[in-house]
Amino acid sequence: MNILEINNLSKVFRLHILHGKKIEALKNIQFSVQEGEIIGLTGKSGSGKSSLMKCLYRTYLASSGEILFSSRAGKIDLVRADDHAIIALRKTEITYCSQFLSVIPRVTAVDVVCESLLRTGNKEEARAKARGMLEMLGLPTELWDAFPVTFSGGEQQRINVARAIIGDPRLLLIDEPTASLDQKTKDTVIDMILELKKKGTSVICISHDEYTLERLTDRRLDLRFGELTEAAMVS
Amino acid sequence: MIENKKYSNKYNFAFIDESTKKEIRRKLLKAVAIPGYQVPYSSPEMPISRGWGTGGLHVSLALIGRDDIFKIIDQGSDASVNACNLREFVQMMTHCKVTFDTTEATLIQSRHRITEEVLKANQLFVFQVPQPEPLRGVERYENKTRQMHGEADYAKMWVSLYESFVRYGDIMLGAGYPVKVNDRYIMAPSPIPRWDVPNLNQSEALFLFGAGREKRLYVVPPHTKVEPLEFEDVKFDIERFLGKSCYRTGSGKAFLDELFLDDGSKQFVVNDSNYLDKLAAGNPVRQHVNKYLNTIQS
Amino acid sequence: MSGIKDNWLLKVRNLTKIYGEPNENTLKLTGPSCNSNICPETESIVACADVSFDLFPGEVLGIVGESGSGKSTVVKLLYFDMEASGGAAWLKPFSNGHSNMLDASNQQKRFIRNHLMGMVYQNPRDGLNFRFSSGGNIAEKLIMAGNLHVGNIRDRASGLLDKTEVPVRRMDDRPSSFSGGMQQRVQIAKAIANNPPLLFLDEVTTGLDVSVQAKVLDLIRELQQELGIAMIVVSHDLSVIRMLTDRTLVMKNGRVVESGLTDQILQDPQHEYSQLLVSSLL
Numbered sequence: 121m122n123i124l125e126i127n128n129l130s131k132v133f134r135l136h137i138l139h140g141k142k143i144e145a146l147k148n149i150q151f152s153v154q155e156g157e158i159i160g161l162t163g164k165s166g167s168g169k170s171s172l173m174k175c176l177y178r179t180y181l182a183s184s185g186e187i188l189f190s191s192r193a194g195k196i197d198l199v200r201a202d203d204h205a206i207i208a209l210r211k212t213e214i215t216y217c218s219q220f221l222s223v224i225p226r227v228t229a230v231d232v233v234c235e236s237l238l239r240t241g242n243k244e245e246a247r248a249k250a251r252g253m254l255e256m257l258g259l260p261t262e263l264w265d266a267f268p269v270t271f272s273g274g275e276q277q278r279i280n281v282a283r284a285i286i287g288d289p290r291l292l293l294i295d296e297p298t299a300s301l302d303q304k305t306k307d308t309v310i311d312m313i314l315e316l317k318k319k320g321t322s323v324i325c326i327s328h329d330e331y332t333l334e335r336l337t338d339r340r341l342d343l344r345f346g347e348l349t350e351a352a353m354v355s
Numbered sequence: 356m357i358e359n360k361k362y363s364n365k366y367n368f369a370f371i372d373e374s375t376k377k378e379i380r381r382k383l384l385k386a387v388a389i390p391g392y393q394v395p396y397s398s399p400e401m402p403i404s405r406g407w408g409t410g411g412l413h414v415s416l417a418l419i420g421r422d423d424i425f426k427i428i429d430q431g432s433d434a435s436v437n438a439c440n441l442r443e444f445v446q447m448m449t450h451c452k453v454t455f456d457t458t459e460a461t462l463i464q465s466r467h468r469i470t471e472e473v474l475k476a477n478q479l480f481v482f483q484v485p486q487p488e489p490l491r492g493v494e495r496y497e498n499k500t501r502q503m504h505g506e507a508d509y510a511k512m513w514v515s516l517y518e519s520f521v522r523y524g525d526i527m528l529g530a531g532y533p534v535k536v537n538d539r540y541i542m543a544p545s546p547i548p549r550w551d552v553p554n555l556n557q558s559e560a561l562f563l564f565g566a567g568r569e570k571r572l573y574v575v576p577p578h579t580k581v582e583p584l585e586f587e588d589v590k591f592d593i594e595r596f597l598g599k600s601c602y603r604t605g606s607g608k609a610f611l612d613e614l615f616l617d618d619g620s621k622q623f624v625v626n627d628s629n630y631l632d633k634l635a636a637g638n639p640v641r642q643h644v645n646k647y648l649n650t651i652q653s
Numbered sequence: 654m655s656g657i658k659d660n661w662l663l664k665v666r667n668l669t670k671i672y673g674e675p676n677e678n679t680l681k682l683t684g685p686s687c688n689s690n691i692c693p694e695t696e697s698i699v700a701c702a703d704v705s706f707d708l709f710p711g712e713v714l715g716i717v718g719e720s721g722s723g724k725s726t727v728v729k730l731l732y733f734d735m736e737a738s739g740g741a742a743w744l745k746p747f748s749n750g751h752s753n754m755l756d757a758s759n760q761q762k763r764f765i766r767n768h769l770m771g772m773v774y775q776n777p778r779d780g781l782n783f784r785f786s787s788g789g790n791i792a793e794k795l796i797m798a799g800n801l802h803v804g805n806i807r808d809r810a811s812g813l814l815d816k817t818e819v820p821v822r823r824m825d826d827r828p829s830s831f832s833g834g835m836q837q838r839v840q841i842a843k844a845i846a847n848n849p850p851l852l853f854l855d856e857v858t859t860g861l862d863v864s865v866q867a868k869v870l871d872l873i874r875e876l877q878q879e880l881g882i883a884m885i886v887v888s889h890d891l892s893v894i895r896m897l898t899d900r901t902l903v904m905k906n907g908r909v910v911e912s913g914l915t916d917q918i919l920q921d922p923q924h925e926y927s928q929l930l931v932s933s934l935l
Contacts, residue, residue, distance in 0.1 A: 137932055174921070181921055181923065207709075238878055511793065513793075513801070514789050514796060517789055522786075588802050588804050
């Protein structure tokens, strides 16, 4: 079953400050993702990988086309869906793990990780789950109750990954999950994502790391100047 | 020669002209109809300055008839300067009988006290009121206080009681303790001591309040519920004299004044002069009955 | 996804506040396209017009814009501090969301203010009575909700002050002797005294120094997480908006020029003014 169908997706930035200058970031993107499928997004810097991810997450508003997501409640077009519907999906079904950790200051690592669960569920259970994940990812215990703003790149990266997968999302958008991680942690992260895949989670993953792509992805999509290349379309 | 009786006296009966009396009576009727509600009125010029009992005088003079027997007290005393002057004025203007005897009087004007003796259904009791607005202490704007009364929005009043309790360990309002009338309006009972406040409740007599300077009239009709504001766990209480008693009559069950005698000693004496005289002479007296007084041994 | 539409807590439609005597052209001749909120024909001032949005339970909505954009007016109209010139607003817990709360009687409005809403103003003097102690200020809200037991009032007030990190031993001091941050926390304690489902925060950190600002923001975030209160956060400070809110309205000249998810507004602003606003920050 397709969890995601993307049809003719385009994104044009119109910069009013630069007298209405237009920047075409994505052109006629078209692909679909099956339940439990892991897709690798590749391409040079500036080819539109992150823009595509952000369009899927609605951080960017797509200019045209549609993104049909098969949510638990039925098909929904993420381009046109109401903000509240998107918020609801972000809480339960779609998570996004960006390249950079942007967290609220003065919140402990554990609480950052389980933030999405704190709002609704039992707080102690949520924190226990978060600690379990941080342990698996090998984050030193003395950092658990510290503020991640001061952490190193690798430490932040792990928190970022843990935060994105803690709620067992149905669609995981993940940007460079293994960059700046050592080999052992890299494998742990990859294993955790594969574990999610077994539960039916579909993943779209940006990576430049051949090892990660090789182990993780079922299929690769190559972006060039905002367009999917021929090879990608075929496979 | 035809004798013109109409103009034999320089002034109209009871000083105020008839149409103004009518106006005051109309406003009083309205006040009777809405217990505790402050009715604005004209507050005409009087030969005393405003703030010296004009409101009480307006009410007394608008209501007094030729058969009335008038009594006036100032802080319980028939003999204080203010009471004497006003009594003389009312008598000159009406030629009515005046008295010191509380039970004999049909119209009693008072400043800052209710008589110690119980009031009867044929008696009118008029208060001189300096500040009719109980909310003035918490809200200085008149339009706001009116709105607060209109909507029965009394939280600020309650907070001031709370604050008083927190600051001093008690609701330290000596005189003019706020009351709720007929489950609706909060009313300033004029600065009567707390001792007198329970006597407003379910009285036989009609209580009328006149504030001349502030141009307001309000009324507690007979048999009306009047409750002092109190919290569930911090209750209203009357003044306690802790076993002190009147040095002349030995009574401990009356509102007492502190008195320094010529020899420098401190004594207590019953504040209500007529009540004191009756007690001292051994005449029979009937005091008000309320649950607070019941707790005091006489 | 159809059920989600009826899940609102607060529904606002075409909320409008105009000072002066507008004519039929006033709304056309004002707004961001004219870069003015003063009608050239009638000189009436459009503080806000046609503001519509839905707020869901537990959701945090930001309203951002420059001074005079009408963002504070919106919350003041909804908190009944001012009377709206037009529009309607429904609050779910008030008559089950069936009647326009802007048309309610004064008693009903007071009930809504005391039980269903809380407001934290930029200036603590607007939200607190400086003649009462901080405990008394909280007591006022509790008394309005019918609590007339001093012991219970003091228990609840000290619990709230404790939660907002105001030293409980200062409960009987007047807020005038408090620091700005502490006054703001007393204000927050008062605003949430009756567990309202909706809280308005009007520039609550403006004028506080940075470390105090951070503490107040942390407190608001914790309360939101713990109590699940829906909030409308008015601020000209985009970092406050980013930290607290799920969705954001951008206002200019009394109109909403853009609304969307907060991360979308901050990273992909559509309207010219939103782009300017965001670029001035980053």
